[in-house]
Amino acid sequence: MTLKHRIWGVLLLSLVGLVVLSGSFYWGEARQNRVQEATSLAEENVTSFSLAEIGIRRIGALTEQFLQHGKLAQVEQMKEIAARSKQSFGSIGNYASKLSAYVDDVLAGSMQIVEARKIAGLSEEEGLKGQLRLAVKTVEAKLGDFSKDNPDVVIDAIMVKMLMLRRHEKDYMLRQEEKYIETFNKRIGEFYEVLEASAVPSSLKSDAVPLMQDYDAKFQQWVKANQTVLAQVDAYRSHMTEISSELLDLRRSAIQVLADAREERRVIEANVSMWVVGIIVAMTALLLVGGILVIRSITKPIHNVTNAMNEIAKGNLETEIPVSKQKDEIGELCKIAALLHSNVKAQKEMEAEEAIKKQRAEQEKRAMMQQLADEFDTHISGIVDAVSQSSYQLNATAQAMASVAEKTEGEATSASAASAQTLSNVQTIASATEEMTSSIAEISQQIGLASVAAQEAVGKVGSTRP
Secondary structure, eight states: OOHHHHHHHHHHHHHHHHHHHHHHHHHHHHHHHHHHHHHHHHHHHHHHHHHHHHHHHHHHHHHHHHHHHOOHHHHHHHHHHHHHHHHHHTTSSSOHHHHHHHHHHHHHHHHHHHHHHHHHOSSTTSHHHHHHHHHHHHHHHHHHHHHHHOTTSOOHHHHHHHHHHHHHHHHHHHHOOHHHHHHHHHHHHHHHHHHHHSSSOHHHHHHHHHHHHHHHHHHHHHHHHHHHHHHHHHHHHHHHHHHHHHHHHHHHHHHHHHHHHHHHHHHHHHHHHHHHHHHHHHHHHHHHHHHHHHHHHHHHHHHHHHHHHHHHHTTOTTOOOOOOOOSSHHHHHHHHHHHHHHHHHHHHHHHHHHHHHHHHHHHHHHHHHHHHHHHHHHHHHHHHHHHHHHHHHHHHHHHHHHHHHHHHHHHOSTTHHHHHHHHHHHHHHHHHHHHHHHHHHHHHHHHHHHHHHHHHHHHHHHHTOO
16 A cells, blocks of 8 residues: 555545544434424423413403303403413414314303303393392282282281292302202292282282292293303313313423423433544544554654665665565655665775776876886987987097098198198088087987976876875
8 A cells, every 4th residue: 555545544534534423413413403393392382281271271260250240341351361372372382273272162161151141140130130030029019019008918928938939049049059949939839829818809819920920930041041051160160171181181291292302302412422422532543543553654664764874874885775565655765765875885886996997097107107207218318328429439530530631731732622621521520510419418408308307297197196
């Protein structure tokens, strides 16, 4: 694996760790968002259930107050509370329609009770109760007028029965017990018997009986209307209990869902934190180990090569270049360093051989120059000696010839002209000989200077040898 591939491997490992870490964050965030939505929905549901329960209880309380006091203002309060309740939880949770149906159902039950109470009579002057009061007052007024007009006629028994009927009527209205109806029916029969046995005129009896029958009918109607109200109230209260129970179950369920969602969110957060820490630790360990291995695979060979090159730079050419078995850039670097080492070593050996050759050539050159100078000196010295010797010999011969000429000058007068001519020639030869001797001397001097120059040249050649 090349160095580039190893570095890319470490980078890829880092990228994988980053992707895994990011994936864990995104997964945890997605689950937390989902759980957060469930938590928010559960919280809204709990709130909406509480608001609906409060509204329904307030409507029920106003209904109970209406049953006691019969005030129509309380009916308007019921409607207003129902509207506010539906508005308060209408925008939260996912049970708004069901809770609105509960509120509407409770309000409808309250309105049925209100309507039944209106029929039965909200006060002594309204509804069947008002008609009942009117009927009984009419009978009482009729009997009272008769008693005033006929003080001598005793109608106390009739009035007692009338008062007993009124008492049973009031007892039933207050206690709502069936026995008072039975007692009322019994007393109405007794009233007819007492009225029939009394001394009142037939005309009064004829007027009182229809009035009492109307009173009895109105009482029976009011009883039915009141029983309808009671039945509706019982059904209403039972329905309120069911609705309250359902709301309580829904609220408990929502609270449980909320608790489960919060617990799930806590678990998710703990798991995400644990996974993130684990991934970070694992990736850190992997990256650390991988980085150390990559660094060691790079720095150790480079360090060895660097030390070897430093030793080589110091002149220790016998240092071995460590050869890396890695088939990467480090291996190539080791090969290049080994090649440079071999080249430097070969170059140093060549320089040493070249210096030896140069030294040998200089020595041979000096020897050759010395030999040439010696040979030249010997040869020139021989020539100079030969020339010098010849010039001396020639000078001696000329002098001998001049002596002979002088000798023969006196002996041969006849040959004076010839002698004069010969003497002139001899003098010419003698003059030439002297010039030649002078030239030979000058040549000998020049040869001596040349020999000295050659010796100096040989000395300089020797001094320039490394």
